[in-house]
Amino acid sequence: MTTDHDHALSGAYAVDALDADERARFETHLSQCADCRAEVDSLREAAALLGIADEVGPPPALRDDVLAGIERIRPLPPLTREPATVTPLFRRLPTLLAAAAAVVLLLGVGLAVLRPWSDGTEPPPQLSAAEQILRAGDATHVEKAFPDGSQATIVLSRSQGKALIRTKDMAPAPDGKVYELWLQTPAGKMIPAGLMPDESDTTYVLDGDAAEATGVGITVEPDGGSEQPTTQPIAVFPLES
Structure with a gap:
């Protein structure tokens, strides 16, 4: 049965942040969900574009925004005992949050590489x-x-x-x-x-x-x-x- 958590795993799947069981479960879901397939394809396409671009660091403001967003996420309270219905997803929540942050950084760096002069300035001319x-x-x-x-x-x-x-x-x-x-x-x-x-x-x-x-x-x-x-x-x- 597909759950909301299955839909939320596309980012972690794209950056290979799932364990073997989660990966197998998500790939089963992926074969039945066109939306998740499209999302995974778009993330992989962004990664492929980065592979042919010059290596640059993410803009400082982007890193600050990502870290600030992670700090604003309210953590789950600790469980006194683990209910039978709890899945490994909750135990791996910190990993998935890190994966989500990595995806955001990946896309942000991609934009910075592909559009390095997006602030409207032009690169200085290189004179012979x-x-x-x-x-x-x-x-x-x-x-x-x-x-x-x-x-x-x-x-x-x-x-x-x-x-x-x-x-x-x-x-x-x-x-x-x-x-x-x-x-x-x-x-x-x-x-x-x-x-x-x-x-x-x-x-x-x-x-x-x-x-x-x-x-x-x-x-x-x-x-x-x-x-x-x-x-x-x-x-x-x-x-x-």
């Missing part, structure tokens, strides 16, 4: 290294036009200690050669700063610390680059101090 340089308040630009009509621009942010180069219609390097970039130190030494991509229009962030660089140079080097310049620079971009 190049965008950070271009948007820096102290960004300076040094441009150069080549005889063939190509252009190159150095953008420097000393506060970030980084520089980048942007090219337009840049002719490719000769076969077996690459364009190598250099940062010039205050002492006049040229420090390798990376190899330019073999593309006519590109944006490339230079390697190394540009916070004190006095200039940027471009040389033509053998494939793979060089430890120090082996040719005269085809361009030198002086940087303001």
Whole structure:
């Protein structure tokens, strides 16, 4: 015979908080009760969604609400003797209350994971290294036009200690050669700063610390680059101090 207690076990069943006898009894009830089947399915679906989401903790307010709700539940008075009609359900009431709280937390965390910006705010944009340089308040630009009509621009942010180069219609390097970039130190030494991509229009962030660089140079080097310049620079971009 189905009782109200059978209907109340769906949450505990979903989080595997029933003992073997209760589980067998509830599964018999489950085969005859469409409402309980739907409820169990919905709880399991929520758990499955959590399994593919990033791990996050429940919002602090949710945990406080659950614990406060448990404290407001009036406990049953102790029994002087156990009537023959009392079922194991009452003896396991603390376990079932904990299971119910777990279900509430499960659903609450699911909402927090699936809708992390439900308070109406948007996540802060993640800027690339190049965008950070271009948007820096102290960004300076040094441009150069080549005889063939190509252009190159150095953008420097000393506060970030980084520089980048942007090219337009840049002719490719000769076969077996690459364009190598250099940062010039205050002492006049040229420090390798990376190899330019073999593309006519590109944006490339230079390697190394540009916070004190006095200039940027471009040389033509053998494939793979060089430890120090082996040719005269085809361009030198002086940087303001």
